[in-house]
Amino acid sequence: MSLTPQQVDHIAELARLSLTPQEKEQFREQLSSILDYFAQLQQVDTSSIAPTSSVLPPRSRLREDVPREGLSHQQAMSNAPQVEKGQYRVPPIFEP
């Protein structure tokens, strides 16, 4: 199968990636040939097979809910590119 330029735009939009026109064309070609290669999976009969999302036995583990030390506020914020009054500073979320 061959991806269309519109599909590539849509995927990049979902993934929040700005791509150059060259990147878009390159990814369109490469992803198309990779997806062609993946088509062989469609031949496998899996109608009675359950999916494996983890190789581990399913279980849930609980522990006592007791407060304890974690990272300090300062440590947690220490890598942020912009901080104001101890909070992450971001540009406007709602665009006019």
Add this chain to the structure above:
Amino acid sequence: MTTLHQLGVAEATQALHSGQISSVELTQACLQRIEQCESELHTFITLIPERALELAEAADKKLIHLRRSGDSVPPLLGLPIAIKDVLCLAGVRCTCGSKILENFIPPFNATAVQKLLDAGVVPLGKTNTDEFAMGSSTENSAYGPTHNPWDTSRVPGGSSGGSAAAVAASMTPCALGSDTGGSVRQPASFCGVTGLKPTYGRVSRYGLVAYGSSLDCVGCLARSAQDVEILFHLMAGYDELDATTLEEPIPQAVCVDDVSLKGLKLGIPREYFVSGVQPSVEQAVRRAITELGNLGAEVCEINLPHTHYALPVYYIISPSEASANLARYDGIRYGPREANKSLRELYFETRGKRFGAEVKRRIMLGTYALSAGYYDAYYGQAQKVRTLIKRDFDKAFEKVDAIAAPVAPTTAFKLDEHCDDPLAMYLEDVFTLPANLAGVPGLAFPVGLDEQQLPIGMQLMAAPFREDVVLKMAHAYQQVSQWHILKPPLGEEGNKR
């Protein structure tokens, strides 16, 4: 004669404990060796010599004190180690080979790192890796490629290529890596060292920067199975910071003298000995299998019929998980920020400019495979075929204790050889991916050199939590072979050939 920087983990710790050598001497020897070879190899992204020497001095003081008092000495006290730059070491930048984390300084240690620090190790620095561990050659690092110490025009494999090359070049006795689809085993094979991918859930992933969370494993590399076992036993175990770790007990050390393989059954899967495998690789692996037979193992043929599907299954599941895991790099909480006019522009520009080509490719692939209308056909179907691959292994391990195969179809390839063809690069992983999909342990170790004097690796896989079986077999082999002792012809100390 073995010089200080060539000492392995077992030899070095013994010499440190007995006071024959000091940690400062050993650390300095490693740092000098790094200085000598680093311009040719580029194995480290970040070196921390001052911090290493401070830790080494502290270790020496503690060693003297403990020897006097007779108290027990932490097992690796004073031992240098290199850490792949996807594992957090508090206070030292962790780039993951990416420009999107070029200034990220983790405020905490990964659990595997913490456990080894508690055991006394001295980190030398953070080793080069394909960006976010996505690659098979370490060429996808935003900080430039690592070169193979056996032939610097070739790749060291990847993604733990920096760790493998550093161990092979005797810059460090040991190193940590991570293995999502072969990223410890394939570079170990290309560089002629021993590397373990443990069972999924055996070693905590806390502080390992996430790539494909149902596949990621923290592993280790050294110059013998015995050295790998020492590190592995110290890293393994349940961690309440990683809900996927299990409480399985850690087995007794099996890399001991007089090891016999009597009673162990070794399966040879037909599907791993197919056309496309370099003839000298197949020959060396078959010779090693014969040797394991001579050592007492019973060898038989087996089938893993769904092997063929491992590659497409892996390259749907891992990018899907990666596309979700890498959503966190948004320019808000860490990393540099590009554009600041609107939040939308900030996201798009930061991610578009700071991620490299392979990472973007996999994010796109994963986003597509998970998107509405395609989820069932791609991700859903891949998860079902994963079940079939896992069943192949379950069935095989009812009959045999271990499975032997090549690590990779070829020995180390040239830099730039696969750069324009992502699919050709993915095919390099064809023999290592199944162990990650099934969650079973895999060990790579050297079993020969090809016509061009490049290392050939063999892989042993075992049932979940039976790392002891593969370590025992590799150790027995290394007791009667010399391949793991060979040194690359680098800095005038290679083997005369």
